[in-house]
Amino acid sequence: xxxxxxxxxxxxxxxxxxxxxxxxxxxxxxxxxxxxxxxxxxxxxxxxxxxxxxxxxxxxxxxxxxxxxxxxxxxxxxxxxxxxxxxxxxxxxxxxxxxxxxxxxxxxxxxxxxxxxxxxxxxxxxxxxxxxxxxxxxxxxxxxxxxxxxxxxxxxxxxxxxxxxxxxxxxxxxxxxxxxxxxxxxxxxxxxxxxxxxxxxxxxxxxxxxxxxxxxxxxxxxxxxxxxxxxxxxxxxxxxxxxxxxxxxxxxxxxxxxxxxxxxxx
Amino acid sequence: xxxxxxxxxxxxxxxxxxxxxxxxxxxxxxxxxxxxxxxxxxxxxxxxxxxxxxxxxxxxxxxxxxxxxxxxxxxxxxxxxxxxxxxxxxxxxxxxxxxxxxxxxxxxxxxxxxxxxxxxxxxxxxxxxxxxxxxxxxxxxxxxxxxxxxxxxxxxxxxxxxxxxxxxxxxxxxxxxxxxxxxxxxxxxxxxxxxxxxxxxxxxxxxxxxxxxxxxxxxxxxxxxxxxxxxxxxxxxxxxxxxxxxxxxxxxxxxxxxxxxxxxxx
Numbered sequence: 001x002x003x004x005x006x007x008x009x010x011x012x013x014x015x016x017x018x019x020x021x022x023x024x025x026x027x028x029x030x031x032x033x034x035x036x037x038x039x040x041x042x043x044x045x046x047x048x049x050x051x052x053x054x055x056x057x058x059x060x061x062x063x064x065x066x067x068x069x070x071x072x073x074x075x076x077x078x079x080x081x082x083x084x085x086x087x088x089x090x091x092x093x094x095x096x097x098x099x100x101x102x103x104x105x106x107x108x109x110x111x112x113x114x115x116x117x118x119x120x121x122x123x124x125x126x127x128x129x130x131x132x133x134x135x136x137x138x139x140x141x142x143x144x145x146x147x148x149x150x151x152x153x154x155x156x157x158x159x160x161x162x163x164x165x166x167x168x169x170x171x172x173x174x175x176x177x178x179x180x181x182x183x184x185x186x187x188x189x190x191x192x193x194x195x196x197x198x199x200x201x202x203x204x205x206x207x208x209x210x211x212x213x214x215x216x217x218x219x220x221x222x223x224x225x226x227x228x229x230x231x232x233x234x235x236x237x238x239x240x241x242x243x244x245x246x247x248x249x250x251x252x253x254x255x256x257x258x259x260x261x262x263x264x265x266x
Numbered sequence: 267x268x269x270x271x272x273x274x275x276x277x278x279x280x281x282x283x284x285x286x287x288x289x290x291x292x293x294x295x296x297x298x299x300x301x302x303x304x305x306x307x308x309x310x311x312x313x314x315x316x317x318x319x320x321x322x323x324x325x326x327x328x329x330x331x332x333x334x335x336x337x338x339x340x341x342x343x344x345x346x347x348x349x350x351x352x353x354x355x356x357x358x359x360x361x362x363x364x365x366x367x368x369x370x371x372x373x374x375x376x377x378x379x380x381x382x383x384x385x386x387x388x389x390x391x392x393x394x395x396x397x398x399x400x401x402x403x404x405x406x407x408x409x410x411x412x413x414x415x416x417x418x419x420x421x422x423x424x425x426x427x428x429x430x431x432x433x434x435x436x437x438x439x440x441x442x443x444x445x446x447x448x449x450x451x452x453x454x455x456x457x458x459x460x461x462x463x464x465x466x467x468x469x470x471x472x473x474x475x476x477x478x479x480x481x482x483x484x485x486x487x488x489x490x491x492x493x494x495x496x497x498x499x500x501x502x503x504x505x506x507x508x509x510x511x512x513x514x515x516x517x518x519x520x521x522x523x524x525x526x527x528x529x530x531x532x
Contacts, residue, residue, distance in 0.1 A: 024369050026399050096486060103290050104479045131491065132482060133292050213370045214483055216398060220362060221484065225397065 002226060004029040004235075005215065006065035008056040011039030011240075012151065012248045013185035014071030017094060019253055020212035021069070022234070025219070029232035031063055033263065036240030040147070041074040042118035053079045055265045057087070059237075065089065066224050069215060073115055073183055073207070077124035090218045097210035098181045099128035103136070105203045106179040110137045112171050112202075114194075115183030117142040125183055139175045143167040143184075150186040153251055155193075164193040172198070179203045189252065237263040268492060270295040270501075271481065272331035274322040277305030277506075278417065278514045279451035280337030283360060285519055286478035287335070288500070291485070295498035297329055299529065302506030306413070307340040308384035319345045321531045323353070325503075331355065332490050335481060339381055339449055339473070343390035356484045363476035364447045365394035369402070371469045372445040376403045378437050378468075380460075381449030383408040391449055405441045409433040409450075416452040419517055421459075430459040438464065445469045455518065503529040 005025075007018050011034050018032050033056050035041075041049050053075045057068065068091045070076045070083065076093030083091045102111045113125040120142040129136045145163050154160050171177070180202050182188060188206045195204050219225040226232075238245040238260065246260055271291075273284050277300050284298050299322050301307075307315050319341045323334065334357045336342045336349065342359030349357045368377045379391040386408040395402045411429050420426050437443070446468050448454060454472045461470050485491040492498075504511040504526065512526055 024366075024398075026401070090487075096483075100290075100479055100482050103482070104475055131486070131493075132290075135292070209370055213366055216366050216369070217363075217480055217483060218487065220397070221356075221487075227397075 001064070002029060002228060002230065003064055003066035003224075004031045005067050005069060006060035006063070007032045007069045007071050008053065008060065008075070009034050009071045009185065010041040010075065011036045012245055013147070015249055015252050016185050016188045016206075017069060017071035017208040017211055020208040021215060024212040025216055027226045027228075027232065028219070029226070030234045031060060031065060031237070032235070033060060033237045034239070034245060036238045036245055038239065040116075041072060042116045046078050049074055049078045050082075053083075057083065059263065059265050061087075067092065067215065067219060069211060070094065071185060071208075071211070073119040073124070073185065074122075077119065077122040090222060092211060092215050092218060094185065094207040094211050095124050095183070096128050097214040098183060098205050098207040099125055099132070100214075101205045101210040102179045102181050103129065103132055105205070106136075108176065108178050109133070109135060110139070110175065110177045110179075112139045112141065112175070112177040112180040113183045114141050114143045114168070114171070114180065114187065116147065117144055119183050125181060139171060139177055141168070141171050146190065147184065147186045150189045151248065155189050160190065160193055161197075164190060164197050168194065168197050177202065179205060181205045182207060236260045239263055239265060267330070268295060268494065268496065269330055269332035269490075270297045271333050271335060272326035272329070273298045273335045273337050274319065274326065274341070275300050275337040275451065276307040276341065277302045278511055279413070281515055281518050282451050282454045282472075283335060283337035283474040283477055286474040287481060290475075290478040291482055293492045293494075293498065294485070295492070296500045297326060297331060297503070298501070299326060299503045300505070300511060302504045302511055304505065306382070307338060308382045312344050315340055315344045316348075319349075323349065325529065325531050327353075333358065333481065333485060335477060336360065337451060337474075337477070339385040339390070339451065340388075343385065343388040356488060358477060358481050358484060360451065360473040360477050361390050361449070362394050363480040364449060364471050364473035365391055365398070366480075367471045367476040368445045368447050369395065369398055371471070372402075374442065374444050375399070375401060376405070376441065376443045376445075378405045378407065378441070378443040378446040379449045380407050380409045380434070380437070380446065380453065382413065383410055385449050391447060405437060405443055407434070407437050412456065413450065413452045416455045417514065421455050426456065426459055430456060430463050434460065434463050443468065445471060447471045448473060502526045505529055505531060
């Protein structure tokens with residue numbers, strides 16, 4: 001029985017990570033679980049995020065996953081360490097891969113991070129960067145307008161451009177960063193606008209791309225890469241409104257998602 | 267007693283990998299061993315490469331290293347699997363990180379690889395890419411003129427540009443690659459010439475940068491990242507001519523190498 005990669009998220013944002021996993025690891029099977037009923041996690045207490053995350057994890061463990069991706073910045077900040085300690089399978093979050101990629105490309109060690117208010121105030125990226133190199137200067141900026149805009153499908157046009165311009169303004173003034181981490185799984189959908197606003201001299205890092213890259217390494221390192229000939233049949237589960245989930249997924253993905261099911265966890 | 271990262275290479279080429287390790291992991295201590303007396307490994311038999319590599323590995327194991335980097339494409343192709351199976355510490359080669367990075371950035375799944383004749387004819391990069399995705403089209407090209415040129419310090423000027431142009435010509439004709447892996451540790455020194463010749467639409471992947479990135483992940487994954495306050499004291503050992511080693515190192519590194527010693531292994 002082939003084993004899948006489990007992907008959990010507070011809602012739909014983690015679909016950008018799933019999309020990258022499907023692109024970079026086209027033979028691997030995914031089981032995605034989005035807690036759309038209780039999202040967003042950003043404003044919730046640590047206790048709630050931990051409890052909800054464990055419910056999702058336990059649900060996926062029953063499906064015999066071989067590796068878990070926590071495709072949510074808030075859940076990664078609050079639960080990664082305990083999941084890594086307590087589970088027998090590898091657990092990958094979305095924060096550390098972005099941090100390592102930024103260290104790779106930054107020449108001046110001045111790195112910007114944008115994300116939700118929860119992610120930025122948690123300083124999770126700063127901790128991940130300083131875990132490797134304490135001399136790195138980190139400039140964090142919350143961009144609370146981006147998630148609602150992306151979920152409403154506003155990815156182009158004047159409103160989107162103005163929102164990006166106004167939100168990023170504080171990062172453009174006198175900070176000298178040469179690298180910017182998109183510290184929220186929704187932001188890759190407006191990467192083109194962010195890159196345009198910041199200028200081509202700024203290297204933009206997408207956590208989803210980097211997370212998929214690191215999943216690829218850990219699968220190989222643990223000898224878990226699928227080497228059979230069967231095509232994957234991905235499964236997508238949502239705790240809440242399936243219509244919205246499907247609508248967003250069909251805009252974000254190049255092809256419609258194949259198999260979407262409701263799931264009740266509590 | 268703090269543990270170092272061990273780096274082995276057939277000679278001086280792996281210094282580009284060491285340089286990236288020092289840049290991306292500035293707190294980590296390195297012990298580098300270059301087999302300059304017996305390099306290059308490219309034209310040697312598999313049996314010889316395996317035997318020489320094990321001699322170097324055993325030498326570094328006595329120094330209680332925590333992770334081993336095989337910073338040589340030929341040695342990676344011939345020994346990585348057995349080293350990973352037989353050693354108790356993590357072992358990272360230079361081929362797989364470049365392959366994973368190429369998969370991350372390539373949009374059209376047509377990937378070029380340049381390297382020594384040994385590396386290209388071993389098809390090690392093709393195997394590493396197809397391990398993950400068999401649909402990738404790989405275009406390999408041996409560039410035997412590059413290593414002697416780089417070791418002679420010819421990194422700029424008309425001769426260097428002509429050599430790069432002539433060597434890369436076969437890759438520029440009708441193959442449609444969008445990504446090029448520098449599959450030799452010497453090539454990052456002429457990356458600027460290669461990028462200029464191939465054009466800015468081609469993404470150039472340096473194995474050294476990608477290897478350091480993956481070392482960073484594996485250290486974190488195994489909880490081996492150095493978290494103390496002591497500055498690293500790197501050690502460099504060479505089985506052969508120290509003068510040449512030092513001369514090359516001082517051109518390649520931004521600051522002179524601190525501690526270079528001869529070593530006899532046989």
